[in-house]
Amino acid sequence: MDKEFNLIQYLTTQRSKGVIIWLCNIGAEKYWSNISTGVVDRSEDVIVNRIEEMNLLICREQDVIILRKSPDKEYLDMLKKMGYSIPRILTPKNADLLTPISELVRNDIELIEELKNIASQTEDVFFSPYAVTYMEEKIAEMAGLKMLGARSQIGAKVNDKIFNRKISEELGFKVCQGKVCCSIDEIREEYEKLTNSPPYFKKVIIKEPNGASGKGLYVISDKDKLESNLRVIARFARKRADAKWLVEGWYDKKADLNYQIYISPNGTVDVFSIKQQLLNDTVYIGSKIPPDLDEEILNSYKQYGEKIGKYLFGIGYTGVAGIDSIITTDDVIIPIIEINGRFTLSTYISFLNNQIKDVKILSRYFRLISEKPVSHVDLIKEIDKKGILLEPGGREGAFVYTSGTLPTVLPEGQDKYIGRVFAFIASDSWDRIEEYSSILDDIIQSVT
Incomplete structure (x- = not known):
């Protein structure tokens, strides 16, 4: 390279x-x-x-x-x-x-x-x-x-959530309270510890090392849910004698953050995008760009990204990595929740300011289940009717940026059209963006 x-x-x-x-x-x-x-x-x-x-x-x-x-x-x-x-x-x-x-x-x-x-x-x-x-x-x-990008073995290692925790510890970062468990009994013990000792977590999350897009993640809110999920986990664990899980307390959050880094072949690290993520439990549903945070906090994330990038380069990793982080309601920054040693959906919306300079952007994601097919043209027409379509050269409005994910073909064995809508809303004002987002919600509801 x-x-x-x-x-x-x-x-x-x-x-x-x-x-x-x-x-x-x-x-x-x-x-x-x-x-x-x-x-x-x-x-x-x-x-x-x-x-x-x-x-x-x-x-x-x-x-x-x-x-x-x-x-x-x-x-x-x-x-x-x-x-x-x-x-x-x-x-x-x-x-x-x-x-x-x-x-x-x-x-x-x-x-x-x-x-x-x-x-x-x-x-x-x-x-x-x-x-x-x-x-x-x-x-x-x-x-x-x-x-x-790096060799596949290194990419797989970087995507391992247990290894991510090790990186945090070696860099001296704050980590979520919890531990790596090697058996179902250990998971039960850690759940009891996290929920019955200060700070008395109301929820616990169990993570498989290489889950993605909400898969391999189990958010546990009570003992009944713990046991039902452990039965699922145990079934898959039988296939692997070396199975491990990361068990951590679920924190009340002020913000979910994602920051993207690029590590060049010569080791230069660029922190090129910091976004506030919108999540439904553990599933990504959109991003706020830039995040509404103090400049001091944003600068600290740039420093975290540079430190992580240098660490990853030291083990042979180059290319793009997306890092998820949280800020707790107690204003504690946990710099690494997980590292994705690859592109993420957030990577592809990191350069929207190439077309629309210096505006605020809210990305939105919807699951769309409809009685009839809905094409990109159909959706754009509905957005235009409501007067919120982002026009070419414009600085304010909504735009749907994928077409193939929309529900245009009836799935085999289904009686409804199923798809996903990926859109973004641009404006100089967060208040206007919230107004447009509400109108977009109504449009999505109207086409179902």
Whole structure:
């Protein structure tokens, strides 16, 4: 990898430089570790796989993006009008909506040959997947591409929540009260300790090391729920003799924060985005950019990010990492709740100010279950009718930034259309953003 390569510069001040080949291989955790996913919802997996379109928010015109399905022309035209650069789009042959995108790419010899051709045209070509697993390493090897990011074994290690706690302890950061447990009995003992000793936590969270997007997380509010979840955990634990869990107290929070860092191949650390996350229990539903926090606190997060980045570089990690943190109601900062050694959904909305300078932004996420299909065009028309659509060149309004996640096809065996809405609202005023957000809520309700 070119020691001078800096992704943040390529996406901001050096946008005409080089070519990046993008791949949003969301769900990569399945290749890193066995995760207790429970019952698989195929219709939900189809929607998750179409989140790949979010990657278009950070592409440059000379770039290449690999998508399992080419987006609707109307959606691409609208993105272009809004000031986003539309890259060259490649799709694997015989792509379905469930097979992991990297498997589709790896099995498409013609697509691999095309990637080879792109790589041979100039030395300044880089392969940037959402996460690096052995699948993306194989693609890079087959196509002769320079990979952005650390080797898959290091990425898997960084995504381990137990290792994240070790990093915090070694850096001298405040950590959540709790411990690593190696058996069901130890989990019970720690639950009793956390709930019956000061500060008497009302809830406890049990974390599997490599869970993601709310999977492998168990929020426990009473003993009945503890026992029912332990039965599930025990069932999966039988498959692994070395199974471990992180058991921690659930803190009352003033704020959930996410900060993104980029570690370049030469060890330079950029803290490029600090956001206040909106969560429903443990599931991400949006972000507030910038967070409404004192400058002193924001500066402290930059320092945390730099320290973490230097630590990760020391173990061989480079590329993007997303770090979740909390500020408790007692104003205690816990810098690391978990580290995602990969892109996150927050990464893709970190550069919206490239198009809309110096505004406040609220991202929103909705699950949408409808009696009828709802397309991107349909939703944009409804937003426009209410007078809150962000216009090209405008500085205030709402915009829906994915199309393929919307409920346009009736899932097999279902009687309702199921999808997800990803939108953002921009304004100079948080009060106006809250007003627009309320109107957007009403619009989503009206199309169900």
